[in-house]
Amino acid sequence: MTTSEQIRQTVERNADRYQETLFRLLRQRSISAQGDGVEECASLVAETLTELGIDSRVMATAGFPVVFGEVRHPDARETLLIYGHYDVQPPEPYDAWVSPPFEPEVRNGRIYARGAGDNKGQFLAHILAYHTLVELGAAPALNMKFLIEGEEESGSTNLGGFIREHRNLIAADAVYAADGPMHPSGRPVVFFGLRGMLTVEVRVRGANRDLHSGNFGGPVPNGIWRMVDLLQSMRDDEGRVLIDGFYDDVAGPTAFEQGLLDAIPFDEEAVKENLAIAYFDGPPEAGYYEKLMFYPTLNLQGIGGGYVGPGKKSVIPSECIARLECRLVPNQTPDSVFRAIERHIHYRIPDAVVTAVEGTLPSKTSPELPYSRAVVRSVGEAFGVDPVVMPLLGASGPNFLFTDELGLPAVWTTYANADEDNHAPNENISVDAFKRGIVASARLLTDLAASGALKDRGDT
Amino acid sequence: MTTSEQIRQTVERNADRYQETLFRLLRQRSISAQGDGVEECASLVAETLTELGIDSRVMATAGFPVVFGEVRHPDARETLLIYGHYDVQPPEPYDAWVSPPFEPEVRNGRIYARGAGDNKGQFLAHILAYHTLVELGAAPALNMKFLIEGEEESGSTNLGGFIREHRNLIAADAVYAADGPMHPSGRPVVFFGLRGMLTVEVRVRGANRDLHSGNFGGPVPNGIWRMVDLLQSMRDDEGRVLIDGFYDDVAGPTAFEQGLLDAIPFDEEAVKENLAIAYFDGPPEAGYYEKLMFYPTLNLQGIGGGYVGPGKKSVIPSECIARLECRLVPNQTPDSVFRAIERHIHYRIPDAVVTAVEGTLPSKTSPELPYSRAVVRSVGEAFGVDPVVMPLLGASGPNFLFTDELGLPAVWTTYANADEDNHAPNENISVDAFKRGIVASARLLTDLAASGALKDRGDT
Numbered sequence: 001m002t003t004s005e006q007i008r009q010t011v012e013r014n015a016d017r018y019q020e021t022l023f024r025l026l027r028q029r030s031i032s033a034q035g036d037g038v039e040e041c042a043s044l045v046a047e048t049l050t051e052l053g054i055d056s057r058v059m060a061t062a063g064f065p066v067v068f069g070e071v072r073h074p075d076a077r078e079t080l081l082i083y084g085h086y087d088v089q090p091p092e093p094y095d096a097w098v099s100p101p102f103e104p105e106v107r108n109g110r111i112y113a114r115g116a117g118d119n120k121g122q123f124l125a126h127i128l129a130y131h132t133l134v135e136l137g138a139a140p141a142l143n144m145k146f147l148i149e150g151e152e153e154s155g156s157t158n159l160g161g162f163i164r165e166h167r168n169l170i171a172a173d174a175v176y177a178a179d180g181p182m183h184p185s186g187r188p189v190v191f192f193g194l195r196g197m198l199t200v201e202v203r204v205r206g207a208n209r210d211l212h213s214g215n216f217g218g219p220v221p222n223g224i225w226r227m228v229d230l231l232q233s234m235r236d237d238e239g240r241v242l243i244d245g246f247y248d249d250v251a252g253p254t255a256f257e258q259g260l261l262d263a264i265p266f267d268e269e270a271v272k273e274n275l276a277i278a279y280f281d282g283p284p285e286a287g288y289y290e291k292l293m294f295y296p297t298l299n300l301q302g303i304g305g306g307y308v309g310p311g312k313k314s315v316i317p318s319e320c321i322a323r324l325e326c327r328l329v330p331n332q333t334p335d336s337v338f339r340a341i342e343r344h345i346h347y348r349i350p351d352a353v354v355t356a357v358e359g360t361l362p363s364k365t366s367p368e369l370p371y372s373r374a375v376v377r378s379v380g381e382a383f384g385v386d387p388v389v390m391p392l393l394g395a396s397g398p399n400f401l402f403t404d405e406l407g408l409p410a411v412w413t414t415y416a417n418a419d420e421d422n423h424a425p426n427e428n429i430s431v432d433a434f435k436r437g438i439v440a441s442a443r444l445l446t447d448l449a450a451s452g453a454l455k456d457r458g459d460t
Numbered sequence: 461m462t463t464s465e466q467i468r469q470t471v472e473r474n475a476d477r478y479q480e481t482l483f484r485l486l487r488q489r490s491i492s493a494q495g496d497g498v499e500e501c502a503s504l505v506a507e508t509l510t511e512l513g514i515d516s517r518v519m520a521t522a523g524f525p526v527v528f529g530e531v532r533h534p535d536a537r538e539t540l541l542i543y544g545h546y547d548v549q550p551p552e553p554y555d556a557w558v559s560p561p562f563e564p565e566v567r568n569g570r571i572y573a574r575g576a577g578d579n580k581g582q583f584l585a586h587i588l589a590y591h592t593l594v595e596l597g598a599a600p601a602l603n604m605k606f607l608i609e610g611e612e613e614s615g616s617t618n619l620g621g622f623i624r625e626h627r628n629l630i631a632a633d634a635v636y637a638a639d640g641p642m643h644p645s646g647r648p649v650v651f652f653g654l655r656g657m658l659t660v661e662v663r664v665r666g667a668n669r670d671l672h673s674g675n676f677g678g679p680v681p682n683g684i685w686r687m688v689d690l691l692q693s694m695r696d697d698e699g700r701v702l703i704d705g706f707y708d709d710v711a712g713p714t715a716f717e718q719g720l721l722d723a724i725p726f727d728e729e730a731v732k733e734n735l736a737i738a739y740f741d742g743p744p745e746a747g748y749y750e751k752l753m754f755y756p757t758l759n760l761q762g763i764g765g766g767y768v769g770p771g772k773k774s775v776i777p778s779e780c781i782a783r784l785e786c787r788l789v790p791n792q793t794p795d796s797v798f799r800a801i802e803r804h805i806h807y808r809i810p811d812a813v814v815t816a817v818e819g820t821l822p823s824k825t826s827p828e829l830p831y832s833r834a835v836v837r838s839v840g841e842a843f844g845v846d847p848v849v850m851p852l853l854g855a856s857g858p859n860f861l862f863t864d865e866l867g868l869p870a871v872w873t874t875y876a877n878a879d880e881d882n883h884a885p886n887e888n889i890s891v892d893a894f895k896r897g898i899v900a901s902a903r904l905l906t907d908l909a910a911s912g913a914l915k916d917r918g919d920t
Contacts, residue, residue: 214855395674
């Protein structure tokens with residue numbers, strides 16, 4: 001079997017060419033939020049796939065196109081679907097960039113450009129891994145599919161529609177993706193799911209109009225006070241949510257996942273100092289990472305009523321608006337949590353206006369699957385250090401399309417350095433991380449082909 | 461003694477001249493908020509006083525000038541200080557006026573112009589009352605002083621400074637003023653004081669910056685939730701304020717005042733329907749007007765934190781701002797209430813930023829004074845109907861300068877029709893109300909001169 005040393009040497013030998021391939025992608029603008037260069041980038045990604053030996057096509061969605069690539073191996077019995085995105089965040093403010101965001105430049109061992117880490121440098125690693133193995137004469141006995149979308153930075157609005165429409169085309173045994181930065185300790189991260197999300201807007205009213213607080217102050221209800229009383233009824237003093245049914249579907253960590261939680265490095269004092277907080281919110285019986293991964297949140301994204309600007313406005317405000325946000329954990333659904341919240345509010349204030357703004361399902365893959373373990377092993381070997389293994393990230397995203405819509409295991413990792421500054425000026429990926437990412441993907445492809453782990457669902 | 465009938469006939473005989481005198485004032489812009497025509501109007505008011513037989517001068521303040529007028533009577537043993545204001549609200553939106561705001565016009569028995577009711581048509585009534593009595597050969601044996609300021613619509617910012625600087629000049633035995641609209645029933649209002657006011661800005665913080673609600677949601681405190689918990693600790697379920705010491709200095713109504721409260725016409729269902737509210741706020745043991753006059757309020761003028769605009773912002777907001785407003789009742793002071801609020805907040809959130817934005821003392825004159833009763837009588841006689849007598853108005857203003865700074869009884873009434881639309885387009889005063897106001901002031905001056913009630917402090 002192909003050794004990691006052989007893979008490393010081949011990547012080193014091709015280093016200049018691989019970097020130039022990345023540079024060509026980075027030079028192409030692809031700002032989905034601004035509709036700037038996105039289609040051109042899709043064509044370029046497809047071209048790149050083809051050049052590297054992977055059949056590819058640009059496929060329409062209701063928004064920006066998806067690039068689909070495919071490699072079939074005559075001996076393959078399993079298929080890996082690789083996900084990534086070619087669109088990037090807006091680069092503003094331009095002034096804050098040392099070198100222009102779409103003119104990639106290497107400084108101090110890092111490649112600086114918008115999209116270097118998020119996500120061009122990471123999805124390209126998988127493609128180059130395949131090329132590396134072919135060069136070694138060791139193409140893995142695996143079918144590979146590439147799904148590189150162009151709307152991730154704009155909420156992946158049309159990914160669900162695309163996946164449902166092309167279910168057969170993208171059929172696979174598992175999903176793999178690399179996105180995001182490594183742990184601050186420098187160790188890569190492997191994670192197995194995301195929290196879901198539910199955003200709810202609540203409008204509560206006192207009188208039917210703002211009133212002079214002198215002429216009416218005392219007997220007339222104030223919309224903000226009603227909102228304060230309503231919100232306060234939703235949490236106890238320690239931050240437990242009091243909404244009936246809110247925790248009903250919460251699965252909680254398995255014993256294995258609890259072990260992973262306990263192993264995540266955590267410097268409580270450093271976190272408190274960095275955020276300038278004196279205490280942690282939420283039930284004291286749960287740890288930091290348990291709250292972040294296995295406790296649904298009831299966050300207040302915003303509140304607004306009356307006037308708090310310069311000067312003054314002596315009114316009894318009529319209306320108060322609050323934007324509630326729940327991060328959902330396995331096995332909650334946005335629908336059932338919304339109904340619980342709505343019931344809680346309407347029981348207290350029947351005429352409150354309660355609207356679901358947005359819902360995303362949580363997603364989780366078992367970290368005990370052979371495929372999951374293979375990822376942890378490959379990434380660890382490529383980077384020379386054990387990854388930080390997280391059952392879930394606290395954030396949300398379209399991963400449920402893979403886990404729930406397609407019913408596939410989906411495992412994520414991070415190939416970019418911790419200080420990649422994704423979404424910020426001077427985004428970068430270190431040359432070393434870029435090359436190690438290629439090695440990690442090649443290692444994984446080789447191991448999966450050899451082990452047959454992709455189809456193995458035994459939770460041992 | 462001069463009869464009301466004699467007074468009425470003289471006012472009727474002079475009606476055209478008096479209306480033209482008012483029109484001249486109304487044609488002169490005097491928008492203090494926009495600095496438009498204010499000094500010119502001061503000169504015109506002084507001219508008007510002089511023409512009508514009252515010594516006058518324009519006196520500087522740190523802002524717009526005060527017009528001071530004075531009449532001495534050789535037999536007078538008492539002095540009445542009459543307060544009013546010659547500045548007006550901005551007239552915007554101009555388009556909404558049927559006739560231009562500074563081109564007075566009579567339509568359907570009403571004089572339409574900015575300032576017609578608020579306050580040119582009302583302060584002029586006192587001046588014309590003196591002229592009427594002189595014409596009748598019945599100048600009252602009373603010294604009269606006129607203090608007509610030019611900043612009332614901008615918060616009377618410099619009235620306190622003026623009064624403290626010219627204490628001897630304005631020395632008097634009591635204060636009289638007419639401002640505001642009559643009761644919706646068409647009866648004039650007589651009132652004896654105002655609530656005070658305290659505005660407090662509170663800033664509460666979670667972490668030191670807004671944080672990604674996915675990456676940090678759960679363990680990290682949210683500034684809005686902290687504010688909600690803080691605010692909710694300030695009130696019980698029925699709206700009683702729980703801040704220690706908040707009610708300490710509250711005097712409550714006297715038996716006489718309670719009698720007045722009970723006599724104020726109140727249609728509970730009409731008020732609820734008009735405001736579209738299902739219940740009244742505040743302790744159920746207190747009535748509507750008791751809450752409006754003798755209960756301090758803890759109003760929320762505004763609250764703001766995070767983001768509630770279009771789109772979404774998935775953050776844990778760092779900061780939340782609330783603007784608290786207390787309407788204060790006799791004998792509370794802004795200072796002591798501020799200290800109670802500050803203590804309450806800092807006990808719970810030591811690093812909350814608590815700032816007093818503004819403070820105004822409450823003010824009250826006994827409605828049992830002979831002077832107070834004389835006003836009720838004169839106004840009732842002039843308008844042919846018993847006034848609605850209110851111990852206090854719920855609103856706030858500089859009246860404490862007279863009652864507390866100068867230690868004088870101060871009684872207020874309303875000469876403008878209930879639908880005067882002060883502060884709004886098409887402001888007006890009915891010709892009838894304007895003339896009855898003159899009669900009421902003349903009646904009062906005559907009665908005060910005859911009775912010596914101004915110096916009589918016996919509360920019987």
